[in-house]
Structure formats: structure tokens, C-alpha cells
Amino acid sequence: xxxxxxxxxxxxxxxxxxxxxxxxxxxxxxxxxxxxxxxxxxxxxxxxxxxxxxxxxxxxxxxxxxxxxxxxxxxxxxxxxxxxxxxxxxxxxxxxxxxxxxxxxxxxxxxxxxxxxxxxxxxxxxxxxxxxxxx
Numbered sequence: 001x002x003x004x005x006x007x008x009x010x011x012x013x014x015x016x017x018x019x020x021x022x023x024x025x026x027x028x029x030x031x032x033x034x035x036x037x038x039x040x041x042x043x044x045x046x047x048x049x050x051x052x053x054x055x056x057x058x059x060x061x062x063x064x065x066x067x068x069x070x071x072x073x074x075x076x077x078x079x080x081x082x083x084x085x086x087x088x089x090x091x092x093x094x095x096x097x098x099x100x101x102x103x104x105x106x107x108x109x110x111x112x113x114x115x116x117x118x119x120x121x122x123x124x125x126x127x128x129x130x131x132x133x134x135x
Contacts, residue, residue: 004063004104004135009045011101012067012131017042019092022085023071032072036121041085042070053134064109064132067093072122079116082125086113093129106133 016025023039026032046066052059069089073082083099090111097108114126 002063004133005045005047007102007104008047008063008065008106008131008133009049010083011099011104012045012129013043014101015092015099016067017043017068019088020039022088025069030094036074036114039071039073039081039085041089042072044068044070061135062132063135064130067129067131069127071125071127073125074084074125075118075121077123079123079125082116082123086125089127092125104133104135 048065053062076104099106
């Protein structure tokens with residue numbers, strides 16, 4: 001039997017894997033390319049609050065967190081390519097999106113693009129999807 005966190009990760013990673021026309025995705029605990037010229041996305045699931053949704057015995061749990069997708073493109077080439085990929089990710093994780101996985105519904109509360117940074121040899125542009133689920 002899968003834990004709720006495995007279901008959450010499965011919902012988010014499956015949605016990301018279905019986004020067309022973006023670079024290769026590397027999931028948590030996978031090695032990423034180290035050579036320039038290789039675009040990729042590195043993602044991480046960050047669980048947050050877990051609390052009872054109601055009072056009483058054996059209450060339903062409310063769980064929320066963030067899914068960060070870091071787009072890596074060549075540094076020195078400008079933000080345009082990364083921005084194109086970010087737009088595709090934002091569309092896939094648009095606020096009010098419901099993702100069904102293993103008969104559970106994960107909801108996207110909001111999505112945002114963060115500030116781009118440079119970490120030679122890449123320009124990194126994060127996209128963050130904030131999610132919640134009742135279990």
C-alpha cells in the first residue's frame with residue numbers, strides 16, 4: 001500500500017512527465033548533467049503543513065506543500081528559452097488544476113515563476129506549484 005506522500009509525488013511527477021516540449025526531467029535523488037549545453041529540469045517535492053481537516057476521532061488530514069521545478073538552460077543566452085519552458089510548466093500546473101492519482105485528488109492552489117539565477121554553466125529559472133490534498 002502506498003503512503004499519501006508517494007501518491008502526492010506520483011501525481012505531481014506524472015503531471016510533469018506529461019508536459020510536452022520541455023527538456024529532460026530529473027527527479028529527486030537522480031544525478032543531473034554536469035556539462036554545459038544540456039538543458040534539463042530538476043524537480044523537488046517539499047511537503048509542508050499536515051493537520052486535521054476537522055476535529056474529532058480519526059479526522060481527515062489536510063496536507064499542503066510545494067513542488068519546485070528548476071529549469072536549467074545555458075548561461076549567457078538570455079532568459080527566453082527558460083521562459084518558454086516556464087510558461088509550459090505554469091500551464092500544466094495552473095491554479096485550480098485537480099490531479100487525480102490512485103483515487104485521490106490533489107489540487108493546485110497557486111503556481112508562480114521565481115527569479116532566475118545563474119549557477120555556471122546554467123541559468124536556472126524556478127517554477128513553483130503549491131498544492132494541497134485531503135486524506
